[in-house]
Amino acid sequence: MSMSEAAAAMLLLLGCLFYLAGTVGLLRFPDVHARLHALTKADNVGLMLVCAALALLSGSLRVAALLGLIWLLGLLAATVSAHLIARHARRHPEAHR
Amino acid sequence: MSLALDVLLALALVVLAILTVAGPGLFRAIVMFIVFGLMMALAWARLGAPDLALAEAAIGAGITGALLLGAFRALVRADPAKRRAAFRRPSRLALPVAVLATVLVAVLALALAELTPGPGTAGALARAALKDVELGNAVTGVLLLFRGYDTLLEIVVLLAAWLGAFALRGDEPPAPRTESAATVPLLDALLAAVVPLAVLVAVYLLRAGGHAAGGAFQAGAVLAAALVLLVLSGRLRPTPAPDLPQRVLLVLGVVVFGLLGLAMLIVAGQMLAMPGLWAVYLVEVAMMVSIATTLALLFAGAGGLRRAP
Numbered sequence: 001m002s003m004s005e006a007a008a009a010m011l012l013l014l015g016c017l018f019y020l021a022g023t024v025g026l027l028r029f030p031d032v033h034a035r036l037h038a039l040t041k042a043d044n045v046g047l048m049l050v051c052a053a054l055a056l057l058s059g060s061l062r063v064a065a066l067l068g069l070i071w072l073l074g075l076l077a078a079t080v081s082a083h084l085i086a087r088h089a090r091r092h093p094e095a096h097r
Numbered sequence: 098m099s100l101a102l103d104v105l106l107a108l109a110l111v112v113l114a115i116l117t118v119a120g121p122g123l124f125r126a127i128v129m130f131i132v133f134g135l136m137m138a139l140a141w142a143r144l145g146a147p148d149l150a151l152a153e154a155a156i157g158a159g160i161t162g163a164l165l166l167g168a169f170r171a172l173v174r175a176d177p178a179k180r181r182a183a184f185r186r187p188s189r190l191a192l193p194v195a196v197l198a199t200v201l202v203a204v205l206a207l208a209l210a211e212l213t214p215g216p217g218t219a220g221a222l223a224r225a226a227l228k229d230v231e232l233g234n235a236v237t238g239v240l241l242l243f244r245g246y247d248t249l250l251e252i253v254v255l256l257a258a259w260l261g262a263f264a265l266r267g268d269e270p271p272a273p274r275t276e277s278a279a280t281v282p283l284l285d286a287l288l289a290a291v292v293p294l295a296v297l298v299a300v301y302l303l304r305a306g307g308h309a310a311g312g313a314f315q316a317g318a319v320l321a322a323a324l325v326l327l328v329l330s331g332r333l334r335p336t337p338a339p340d341l342p343q344r345v346l347l348v349l350g351v352v353v354f355g356l357l358g359l360a361m362l363i364v365a366g367q368m369l370a371m372p373g374l375w376a377v378y379l380v381e382v383a384m385m386v387s388i389a390t391t392l393a394l395l396f397a398g399a400g401g402l403r404r405a406p
Binding site: 073083 | 283284286287291294303
C-alpha cells in the first residue's frame with residue numbers, strides 16, 4: 001500500500017466516523033435545532049473527508065476538482081435546508097412537537 | 098469486499114421496499130420510497146448501467162419523491178387526521194403471495210442463466226444499427242432507433258398524465274403556499290448557484306447522451322428539478338391554464354418526434370427511422386423540453402406557471 005493509499009484510507013475512516021457521530025446525534029438529540037446542528041456540521045466534515053480521500057485515490061486533478069465541486073454543492077444544500085428547517089421550527093414550534 | 102457491498106445493497110433494497118409498502122405511516126413510507134430510489138440508483142450503477150442509475154436518481158427518487166410529498170401535503174390539508182394515520186394491516190394473503198412471487202423470480206432467473214444468446218439477437222441488431230448514425234451510446238440508440246414507437250408513446254403517456262391531472266384539478270385555484278419562502282436571503286444564494294448549474298448539467302447530459310451515459314429523460318428530469326425548486330421557493334407561481342408558449346413546450350416532444358417519424362415514412366419508407374445524428378439530437382432536445390415542462394407542471398399541480406411579481 002502506497003503512502004497516498006494509506007492516507008486515503010485514514011481519511012475515509014475519519015469521514016465515516018464523522019458520519020456516524022452525525023447520525024447518532026440526529027437520532028439521540030432532544031430537539032430540532034440540536035439535531036440539525038449534529039447532522040449538518042458532522043456530515044459536512046464527513047463529506048469533505050470522504051471527497052478528499054476519493055480525490056487522493058483517483059490521482060487526477062480533474063476528478064479532484066469535480067469532487068470539490070460536489071462537496072461545495074452539498075455544503076450549500078445542507079446549509080440552506082438546515083436554515084429553512086430551523087426557521088420553520090422557530091416560527092411554528094407546534095409543528096415540531 | 099465488493100461482494101459484501103452488493104449483498105448489503107440488496108438487503109437494504111428489500112428492507113426499504115418492505116418499509117415503503119408496510120411501514121408505520123404514510124410520511125415515512127414516502128421518505129423510505131425516496132431512499133429506496135437512491136439505493137436503486139446505486140444498484141444500477143453497480144450493475145454497470147449508468148443511464149438507468151441517472152434516470153432512477155433523477156426521476157425515481159427525485160421527481161417522484163417530490164410529487165409524493167406534494168400529494169401528502171394536499172392530503173393532510175384536506176384531512177389532518179391522515180397525518181397520523183397508520184396503514185391498514187396487510188392482508189393474510191400477503192405472505193403467501195410474496196413467497197410465490199419470490200419462487201417465480203428465482204425460477205425465471207435460473208432459466209435465464211441457462212439460456213445462451215443465439216446469433217442475430219435484438220441487441221446485436223441494435224448495435225449494428227448504431228453505426229449507421231454514428232451514435233456511441235447503445236441505450237440512446239435502442240430508445241430512438243430500435244424501439245422508437247415505445248419512446249414516442251412514453252412521451253404521449255407523460256402528456257396524457259398531465260392532461261388527466263389538469264382535467265381532474267377542476268376550477269379550484271392552485272393552493273397557496275402556507276409560508277412564503279421568498280423572503281429568505283439564503284435561498285437566493287442557493288437558487289443563484291443551483292439553477293444555472295442544473296441547466297448546465299441538463300445540457301451536458303443531453304449532449305453526452307450521444308456517446309456516453311445520459312439522454313433526454315435524465316436531462317429533462319434535472320431541468321424539471323430546477324423548475325420544482327423555483328416553484329417551491331415561490332419564484333414561479335401556478336396559474337389555472339398554460340399560456341401559448343407553455344402549450345408549445347408541452348407538445349414539442351410528441352410533435353417533433355411524430356412529424357420526423359412521418360417524414361421518414363414518406364422519404365425512406367420506414368416510420369420513425371432516424372436519418373442521422375442531427376435527427377437524434379433534434380428529437381432529444383424536443384423531448385427534454387417537453388419532459389421538463391410536463392414534470393414541473395405535474396409537481397405544481399397547476400395548468401401553467403408564471404413568474405412571481
